[in-house]
Amino acid sequence: xxxxxxxxxxxxxxxxxxxxxxxxxxxxxxxxxxxxxxxxxxxxxxxxxxxxxxxxxxxxxxxxxxxxxxxxxxxxxxxxxxxxxxxxxxxxxxxxxxxxxxxxxxxxxxxxxxxxxxxxxxxxxxxxxxxxxxxxxxxxxxxxxxxxxxxxxxxxxxxxxxxxxxxxxxxxxxxxxxxxxxxxxxxxxxxxxxxxxxxxxxxxxxxxxxxxxxxxxxxxxxxxxxxxxxxxxxxxxxxxxxxxxxxxxxxxxxxxxxxxxxxxxxxxxxxxxxxxxxxxxxxxxxxxxxxxxxxxxxxxxxxxxxxxxxxxxxxxxxxxxxxxxxxxxxxxxxxxxxxxxxxxxxxxxxxxxxxxxxxxxxxxxxxxxxxxxxxxxxxxxxxxxxxxxxxxxxxxxxxxxxxxxxxxxxxxxxxxxxxxxxxxxxxxxxxxxxxxxxxxxxxxxxxxxxxxxxxxxxxxxxxxxxxxxxxxxxxxxxxxxxxxxxxxxxxxxxxxxxxxxxxxxxxxxxxxxxxxxxxxxxxxxxxxxxxxxxxxxxxxxxxxxxxxxxxxxxxxxxxxxxxxxxxxxxxxxxxxxxxxxxxxxxxxxxxxxxxxxxxxxxxxxxxxxxxxxxxxxxxxxxxxxxxxxxxxxxxxxxxxxxxxxxxxxxxxxxxxxxxxxxxxxxxxxxxxxxxxxxxxxxxxxxxxxxxxxxxxxxxx
Ligand code: FUL
Numbered sequence: 170x171x172x173x174x175x176x177x178x179x180x181x182x183x184x185x186x187x188x189x190x191x192x193x194x195x196x197x198x199x200x201x202x203x204x205x206x207x208x209x210x211x212x213x214x215x216x217x218x219x220x221x222x223x224x225x226x227x228x229x230x231x232x233x234x235x236x237x238x239x240x241x242x243x244x245x246x247x248x249x250x251x252x253x254x255x256x257x258x259x260x261x262x263x264x265x266x267x268x269x270x271x272x273x274x275x276x277x278x279x280x281x282x283x284x285x286x287x288x289x290x291x292x293x294x295x296x297x298x299x300x301x302x303x304x305x306x307x308x309x310x311x312x313x314x315x316x317x318x319x320x321x322x323x324x325x326x327x328x329x330x331x332x333x334x335x336x337x338x339x340x341x342x343x344x345x346x347x348x349x350x351x352x353x354x355x356x357x358x359x360x361x362x363x364x365x366x367x368x369x370x371x372x373x374x375x376x377x378x379x380x381x382x383x384x385x386x387x388x389x390x391x392x393x394x395x396x397x398x399x400x401x402x403x404x405x406x407x408x409x410x411x412x413x414x415x416x417x418x419x420x421x422x423x424x425x426x427x428x429x430x431x432x433x434x435x436x437x438x439x440x441x442x443x444x445x446x447x448x449x450x451x452x453x454x455x456x457x458x459x460x461x462x463x464x465x466x467x468x469x470x471x472x473x474x475x476x477x478x479x480x481x482x483x484x485x486x487x488x489x490x491x492x493x494x495x496x497x498x499x500x501x502x503x504x505x506x507x508x509x510x511x512x513x514x515x516x517x518x519x520x521x522x523x524x525x526x527x528x529x530x531x532x533x534x535x536x537x538x539x540x541x542x543x544x545x546x547x548x549x550x551x552x553x554x555x556x557x558x559x560x561x562x563x564x565x566x567x568x569x570x571x572x573x574x575x576x577x578x579x580x581x582x583x584x585x586x587x588x589x590x591x592x593x594x595x596x597x598x599x600x601x602x603x604x605x606x607x608x609x610x611x612x613x614x615x616x617x618x619x620x621x622x623x624x625x626x627x628x629x630x631x632x633x634x635x636x637x638x639x640x641x642x643x644x645x646x647x648x649x650x651x652x653x654x655x656x657x658x659x660x661x662x663x664x665x666x667x668x669x670x671x672x673x674x675x676x677x678x679x680x681x682x683x684x685x686x687x688x689x690x691x692x693x694x695x696x697x698x699x700x701x702x703x704x705x706x707x708x709x710x711x712x713x714x715x716x717x718x719x720x721x722x723x724x725x726x727x728x729x730x731x732x733x734x735x736x737x738x739x740x741x742x743x744x745x746x747x748x749x750x751x752x753x754x755x756x757x758x759x760x761x762x763x764x765x766x767x768x769x770x771x772x773x774x775x776x777x778x779x780x781x782x783x784x785x786x787x788x789x790x791x792x793x794x795x796x797x798x799x800x801x802x803x804x805x806x807x808x809x810x811x812x813x814x815x816x817x818x819x820x821x822x823x824x825x826x827x828x829x830x831x832x833x834x835x836x837x838x839x840x841x842x843x844x845x846x847x848x849x850x851x852x853x854x855x856x857x858x859x860x861x862x863x864x865x866x867x868x869x
Contacts (some may be wrong), residue, residue, distance in 0.1 A: 802853060
């Protein structure tokens with residue numbers, strides 16, 4: 170008995186010490202640098218979620234309300250939040266962030282702290298609560314709910330004073346306690362400016378870093394809603410990606426020098442790539458609307474972003490270590506518009522086809538360094554489909570290669586890589602090589618990986634694949650590597666129409682282009698494009714490109730043009746360079762005209778002659794498209810006249826949000842007959858006097 174007991178003790182001692190030893194020998198890699206919290210990890214894994222902008226602006230046709238619009242205007246005819254949830258769920262998105270209050274202060278829930286809400290709208294006889302309805306729909310469809318509460322309130326009389334902060338926090342409390350879990354709280358960066366402010370109609374500038382006392386506000390949020398991730402201004406847990414086009418930088422660190430940012434020392438363009446030396450984990454979220462505007466405008470029904478662009482957005486957000494927040498501007502019925510639903514389905518179908526069959530799982534995988542030669546950190550962990558296992562190298566081994574050998578030559582054009590970010594983001598540079606016909610060739614030379622990096626590559630038929638990490642902050646910890654052979658994606662052709670009505674259609678070399686001018690869908694039987702042609706009347710051109718080798722068609726590109734601007738003339742202009750002013754009517758959005766010489770003072774006035782009387786129902790202003798510090802117009806007036814003597818003002822106001830989203834600005838009014846147009850740039854974004862115009866168009 171004693172003997173047995175003694176040997177048992179000895180044995181257990183032996184096993185205990187040996188397992189301690191092996192643990193000592195091959196410890197898991199230590200975390201490196203700033204780390205994500207569990208909340209941030211869960212959020213990152215959502216990857217793709219929806220934004221909904223739907224409020225008074227939907228009914229006033231604005232992007233930013235001034236704050237004086239009546240709540241009675243909020244009157245959707247067929248509101249169905251379950252339709253939103255269905256569309257979102259079917260697209261594989263994981264949640265919806267609803268704009269509960271935009272800059273005009275109108276609340277989609279019956280806040281106890283204001284009369285400016287759905288309770289004073291005809292919708293559901295003032296008994297409705299949109300946040301509640303959406304929370305229920307999200308629950309039903311297993312989606313997470315997020316909320317946007319605009320810190321800037323152009324309606325509130327106390328905006329700019331301490332009293333407003335109490336109001337703002339009270340509303341936060343309502344939103345974070347009455348509707349269940351909120352996965353993300355969204356605080357927009359647009360803060361302070363002109364507004365109604367309870368009738369004061371003035372400009373109120375605030376210092377957004379100080380006024381809101383974000384530290385206190387964040388404390389309050391975490392106290393009542395610890396599961397909520399806070400985005401945007403203040404010491405946030407995720408950052409804006411620096412543009413409203415949904416594109417992250419190729420290099421994208423989930424780190425940020427947030428202290429510098431909070432001291433106002435970081436330019437927003439740096440958000441696209443984060444900071445390699447950031448002291449905090451603040452990952453990027455790429456936000457973009459499926460249409461040009463964030464709110465619904467009927468005039469944009471045919472301006473839903475083309476499939477090519479949506480696919481690019483997917484690869485340049487989720488494929489570049491960011492999450493993708495895609496806005497669906499709900500229309501006046503209260504539904505996601507059919508055109509948006511169609512495009513979303515096309516996007517999802519394309520992405521699903523791209524990632525249909527994974528090709529590395531069956532390959533033979535080896536690495537030239539494995540941490541402690543331990544099976545626990547072996548190369549094969551990157552193909553086991555388990556996100557908790559990883560290939561790791563020895564500490565300080567910052568360059569290493571992992572190789573995948575196929576049974577037979579395999580066609581590949583996508584590679585997906587993931588670091589095990591629980592232990593930090595490490596990789597600074599890597600290359601990809603493919604063995605083609607017995608020879609290694611480099612097919613990619615890239616920088617960061619992070620949570621997820623997807624490469625779109627020209628197709629190769631390879632017998633083996635090698636990933637070389639060429640620079641890293643610390644030993645490597647890679648959890649997943651995949652490869653796919655996505656179908657050839659043929660980009661839709663580009664259509665251009667110049668001032669003289671000349672139409673040029675272009676596509677990638679080797680493709681054929683077919684087009685129609687009668688609104689019908691082009692097919693292989695339509696007209697083959699063989700060079701430029703001229704169209705002076707209003708025309709709708711639809712074109713497809715065909716990849717001849719594989720006989721694959723692109724999506725249809727539709728371009729609508731009004732009558733050509735051939736007869737247009739600039740009659741007068743109150744400053745700027747007269748020699749180049751024709752650029753604003755040359756039909757080319759990439760050439761712009763600048764106003765802002767030393768002697769130029771706003772307002773700028775331009776008078777145009779269209780050469781004939783036409784019926785128009787609006788105009789558009791295309792701002793300068795090229796560059797970083799664009800000279801943008803913020804406020805305008807627009808007049809029409811049939812004789813250039815008597816003028817009628819048709820529209821005036823602001824180009825809201827143009828700073829963040831400098832796209833073509835649409836302004837509609839009641840149809841009017843006119844020959845002459847007068848466009849007045851009243852003020853510029855920022856303090857300067859410099860503005861520029863790429864194009865002025867009319868809406869017929
Ligand atoms: C911007 C806002 O000003 C826009 O109106 C929109 O809400 C967008 C998501 O953020 O900065």
